[in-house]
Amino acid sequence: MTRPTPRQRLADLAPGIAVLRGYQRGWLGLDVVAGLTVGAMLIPQSMAYAELAGMPPQYGFYAVIAPLVVYAVVGTSRHLGVGPEPGTAILAATGVGAIAAGDPARYVALMAGLALVVGTMAVLGAVARLGFIASVLSKPVLVGYITGVGLTLLSSQIAAFTGVPIEADRFFPRVLELLTGLDEVDPATLAVGATTLAVVLLLRRHAPRVPGALVAVALATLVVWALPGDEPVVPVVGAIPEGLPVPGLPAITLDDVVRLLPVAAGIVLVGFTDNVLTARSIAARHGYRIDPNRELLALGLTNLSAGVSQGFPVSSSASRTAVPASLGSRTQLVSLVACSVVVATLLVLSPVLGQIPRAALAAVIVSAAIAIIDVAGYRALWRVSRQEAVLALVAALGVIVVDVLVGVLLAVSLSIVVALGRMARPHDAVLGDRPELDGWVEVDAHPEARTEPGLLVYRFDAPLFFLNTERFRTRVLEALEANPGREDWLVLDFEGIGALDASALDGLTDLLDQLAATGVAQVAVARANEDVVRRLRRIALLEPEGPLRHYPTINAAVRDFRRFRAGSG
Template sequence: MRLLPGLAVLRAYERGWWRPDLVAGATVGAMLVPQSMAYAELAGMPPVYGFYAVIAPLVLYALVGTSRHLGVGPEPGTAILAATGVGAVAAGDPDRYLVLMAGLALVVGAMAVLGSVARLGFIASVLSKPVLVGYITGVGLTLLSSQVAAFTGVAIGADRFFPRVAELARELGSVDVATLAVGAGSLGVVLLLRRWAPRAPGALVAVGVATLLVWALPGAQPAVPLVGAVPQGLPSPALPGISLADVLALVPVAAGIVLVGFTDNVLTARSIAARHGYRIDPNQELFALGVTNLSAGALQGFPVSSSASRTAVPAALGSRTQVVSLTAAVLVVATLLFLGPALGQVPRAALAAVIVAAALSIIDVPGYRALWRVSRSEALLAVVAALGVIVFDVLVGVLVAVALSVVVALGRMARPHDAVLGDRPELDGWVEVDAYPDARVEPGLLVYRFDAPLFFLNTDRFRSRVLDTLERNPGEEEWLVLDFEGVGELDATALDGLADLTASLAGLGLQRVAVARANQPVVRRLRRVALLAPEGPLHHYPTINAAVRDFRASRDAG
């Protein structure tokens, strides 16, 4: 049951859950049909491969996933990231491209499974909110620009956001009116239904209406490009013929997909689970991402992750379990078996409209507004992350996003908040003097707090801040108490720095230097290097008040 948590939920299935689960499953299936085709084209593959990529993941996630609502399958960010990486390796060979896409899904799956075995679920926290906002916005803008040709009929040769926009501006006279009408009309239907009937399968309605109109109107079919022949029948399991050199070339792309796909999966799943009273296991979700991608690759598909819309809709419809996914899988199989000829009549502009609608939904303008209200610097960080995606490519954007997250985290740890503390008896504790100006500072005693683990990156900062604070603090200090509640860890550099600091403090005439509220690992490390009394210069107190009582007693005795 630990490896198959979904099965445990299904074994406890209740009769009253059937109706909402089946209704939600039919709705998700209706969403998946046009989305799978559209996202396959976005990945540079024939539309039918979108179905190949979703059938097995839907079934397997229902067994191995910990979310009861997560909508797995093709997703635009993952599709465009895969297309960027595989396109560089395939070097223009379309047959090799298809094989490498399936191989990439297998590499993604293997990396995710190995990561779950190594308990690397914590990587869901690698990307900060500003970077995620910027990354997803960059992906949305990239998606918009990628559909210019299919949406307008203009031949676009550029492969980056700004060059595509510039090329469209130069070629506005070449816009095909019929193609644009189909694309704009389909987009309008999707957006209107999203606004006024959010539970309706807007993409399916839009694609269906566009297909009927193009089929019925005389002269429309030659003018508006169609999907073309769609093979009927189910895909056969097969391992793609890729070499070790191919695998090594795909590893960087796969790592980016695992990082972004897994982070997005966990964040989406947690947001829904919190509202419905169950929990998400990040390591199991990493395993589920691996299993679903292995199955997609084995059926000639491409890398998959999850869709926020296909997660939110069943939750809004009252679904209770992943029977939703199983129902959707049945509908996709039925579509492959019986609706191939009808799918071939779908206008490509209508599929482009589905992608444009998805792009508009993930451009996170509210996220930027929220960041701007909270922190201008974090809003700027989100802008930089978005530019990394649209100026270069999605893979570079992922690397930029990760690097920015790490740099921001290191920067905050290198220059953390610190404070001088004063006594506020009515608040039952010691508080920051800057925040509470009426807090009482004990004459002859300085209580100083440093709010970060002490290690090589901030040891010099800690030392200089302590000395600067002693120099600025009025009066002649007799005791210095270092509040170590925020110092949860010490490394070797920090221990050397503390030894140097205490040596410097000895020349300032301080009678005692103490640490208060240090946790046991910190105390053990201080003892190992003989920094704590009686062997060393530092005195340890479990609380600030205990240190203050000793200070007052020594002052009264003196």
């Protein structure tokens, strides 16, 4: 085995550094502009998502500074925008709120502890090479989950956006409280929130490269500051401590860690899936590849860095990924520049940040919610499969009716149930010969395909295991019964059967006995892979020890059948 070169080892341990080592001067201007833009986006988003997570606004900065640097070193995406994200924030708040029991200091410590648990879990998953879990959530479940999160985000900002006091913590009760409390709407708060939201949405539509949230929040802050009076006309953020976070471990117990595990598992699953899907979509357009296991490790290390920096769990933002890509950025130098912007803001502009209206931050969250409510996804699902559209609706209802963590668990469960259902009742077909296509095709799809008297060619399109063995046996017997005439030969096309388990082998043995009793002279398998052939040989089902014949192609089996019929005639 060839030993890896130093460059290959560096690329494996620190992909970001390996990319930066080959940096080209022509990339610098594009990366710096993109980095300044992402940094400008992070200022209002970090504060807004911290409040969404139930944390003071400055903790949003604490949660982003170290992760930006860490991901730039260990991530495999050259564009992924790591940091606070609304779905992760609200999922974390749901879990930690139940444990903290109203103690603000304990809440902050548990949030940092949750980031450490998320990081540890993701790192262990990467060591175990569990990167495939990014495929656990199917598209309809992801559409439903993210839509449910978007609606939850909208309802969570009713109080800050309108001034109406909201006590409920679920979507429908919050909406009901709003409807019954319309007379308590504060006109100034609503005006600031609605105007900020309008500016964000207009810039997003007509100038997507402009950091709309920053521009809108800055304008709102300037207007509220300029209005006459000793006190702001609407609630503002308040004092923001100057300086950078002091690294350290949060004061949590082992019992706290155990109670945080279910929340952490949900964040790892959802955050990792979102990271990989976002990173892959951008990487495919820019000609490089994403390594899921390395991304799982990167998720772990970024969350560990957020935890020791007094932050909270982080993942990635689709908007902070798409914008630098659209600006032509080439490397994760973007994250390092964005980190510098955040650090400078925290050190120099803390007094200004304290004057930001809370309604303006609520508008930032509402704009994020509007962006992720996937109406187009529902339309696409409805066109393709009504069943999957209903599945997406159920996932969304699970999030908004119960809570986000239960919604995640429901989404995963639904994905597994749907997958098992499809494997339990897979597509199957009787095949016929179409010489002009040089192959055997489904007779239902190709009525002109020719079947031969005395021969049935049958295909089952799924791995054969305990869940569908009885279905396979039943469908084979039904196909024999429905096929006109007496069948001398049965050829089982095993191209779609990639694997067999013990239950399937037992079921196949029973089926062969049953077929022999009905007078089928020969049963053959065609196009089976080597692993399946090996398993059939181990239990002596293949000739010469057993009754089954094996052929590399369907045509080879059919030629032997024709010789058999000619000899019988």
